[in-house]
Amino acid sequence: MNSLGFDTAPEDTRIVVAMSGGVDSSVTAALLKDQGYDVVGITLQLYDHGVAVQKKGACCAGQDIHDARRVAEAIGIPHYVLDYENRFQDSVMEEFADSYLRGETPVPCVRCNQTVKFRDLLETSQDLGAVALATGHYIRRDDVNGSARLYRGRNAVKDQSYFLFATTQDQADYLRFPLGDLTKEETRALAEKYNLEVAAKPESQDICFVPNGNYAQVIERMRPGAGVAGDIVDLQGQVLGRHTGIINYTVGQRRGLGVATGSPLYVTRIDPDQNRVVVGPAEALLVSKLTLRDMNWIGDTPLNTDGTEVLVKVRSTQTPMNAIVYGAQKGWAEVHLKNPEGGVSPGQACVMYEKDRLLGGGWIAGTEAPITIAADTALQA
Incomplete structure (x- = not known):
């Protein structure tokens, strides 16, 4: 051989x-x-x-x-x-x-x-x-x-x-x-x-x-008019300023927002339907549950609804985190993070491992905040 x-x-x-x-x-x-x-x-x-x-x-x-x-x-x-x-x-x-x-x-x-x-x-x-x-x-x-x-x-x-x-x-x-x-x-x-x-x-x-590195320029060239200005709002929907087009912003971004409230603000969500950029404090970035689409799995046994313990990465450079992945139908899966993670955006990849072995992963379609964070946000509203 x-x-x-x-x-x-x-x-x-x-x-x-x-x-x-x-x-x-x-x-x-x-x-x-x-x-x-x-x-x-x-x-x-x-x-x-x-x-x-x-x-x-x-x-x-x-x-x-x-x-x-x-x-x-x-x-x-x-x-x-x-x-x-x-x-x-x-x-x-x-x-x-x-x-x-x-x-x-x-x-x-x-x-x-x-x-x-x-x-x-x-x-x-x-x-x-x-x-x-x-x-x-x-x-x-x-x-x-x-x-x-x-x-x-x-x-x-x-x-x-x-x-x-x-x-x-x-x-x-x-x-x-x-x-x-x-x-x-x-x-x-x-x-x-x-x-x-x-x-x-x-x-x-x-x-x-x-x-x-100017991806917004490329998008504007491919999709003329993509950089439409809109509102920057806080978690309660109050207008804080104006943005230059949602294509110029990513979840977790802090610099270049052009708004000031006396405390650091981060992009927590991008709302394309209303052309808004939502900002909030660092704790509003934390998520504990991810919904994945187009799931690819190359583990030895199929994913199931009982859950499989894995290590996951939502960014290429980060240290793998403990999580449980639950299989769903037609390429969907749900990941529960042991510890909440910040700056996770739809469109990113969630990649799974067993120690050093690559098991696959999927594209992040949605995220959910930890219950305590969600409750605090609700109280603020």
């Missing part, structure tokens, strides 16, 4: 590598080529570089396609650039804009993995005769009784399992993640070992199609 778990010699094992032009995917391709695999590199052109302004550090931009091509040439593998602009527009960018208009906080990188990469590119890899699609994600994978299990990356700082919660069991069986046990420093050392031009290339920090 070879290093990727197949009963064939590496040279007889075709692997497609998703090459973004960054150091992680470049090292993935070079590492597998060095191990003797039949490697094919594919880079996706995901958006119109004239519409989404090209900038240094943004993934999938023109320079990144050039970098991926140069790496493929250097390590001696075939390389293809596939035009997935329409798919990316329909599956990721349109949903991103609509989500903000619904008052949500979307996570487009998850959508991209869920649709364009692990659905469309995976099918293309199979069409090319590849037995696996490899990526540069920092997540670990292991086979147990012929079925893949996914785990948080060995290096907690670089762990990317949060962004892969929507990976189905069939996809996990087909995918490979050679960097899951490495640190970023170890990856860069390998890039230098293989003399890759991208060894010192900076990491992309922003959403690839959002220039300079």
Whole structure:
């Protein structure tokens, strides 16, 4: 059995590598080529570089396609650039804009993995005769009784399992993640070992199609008139000021509200129906119950209404929290947090773990405050 778990010699094992032009995917391709695999590199052109302004550090931009091509040439593998602009527009960018208009906080990188990469590119890899699609994600994978299990990356700082919660069991069986046990420093050392031009290339920090982090500008371009001004109100509905469009605000935001009451105020809710931004004290941000839609579960036993103890993350960088998840019908679930959490917004992902093992997750459709907080708010009203 070879290093990727197949009963064939590496040279007889075709692997497609998703090459973004960054150091992680470049090292993935070079590492597998060095191990003797039949490697094919594919880079996706995901958006119109004239519409989404090209900038240094943004993934999938023109320079990144050039970098991926140069790496493929250097390590001696075939390389293809596939035009997935329409798919990316329909599956990721349109949903991103609509989500903000619904008052949500979307996570487009998850959508991209869920649709364009692990659905469309995976099918293309199979069409090319590849037995696996490899990526540069920092997540670990292991086979147990012929079925893949996914785990948080060995290096907690670089762990990317949060962004892969929507990976189905069939996809996990087909995918490979050679960097899951490495640190970023170890990856860069390998890039230098293989003399890759991208060894010192900076990491992309922003959403690839959002220039300079200004997502509101992108939404305005996609949905003209989206930035309609409206009222900023307190928990009782009293008008405190005006906002410049709900797309400019997120739950938990404190800075830039333009209102002052003598005590710190935070965005607690966005009301798209009435075009209002609701603000309140920090304690009004706390929630203890989450309703999830489009639930993906890859645990060993199905979810049920009796509840399953899990660890959850509602942000990629946070420490997992204790919770109980209750299964519901048609992809819905309910999560009860052991300790209330603040700044949780509809549209975010709630990702679940058993220790380091990734169990899946869902999209937050609604939240509920702890009973004590809800009662206090009612008394204030």
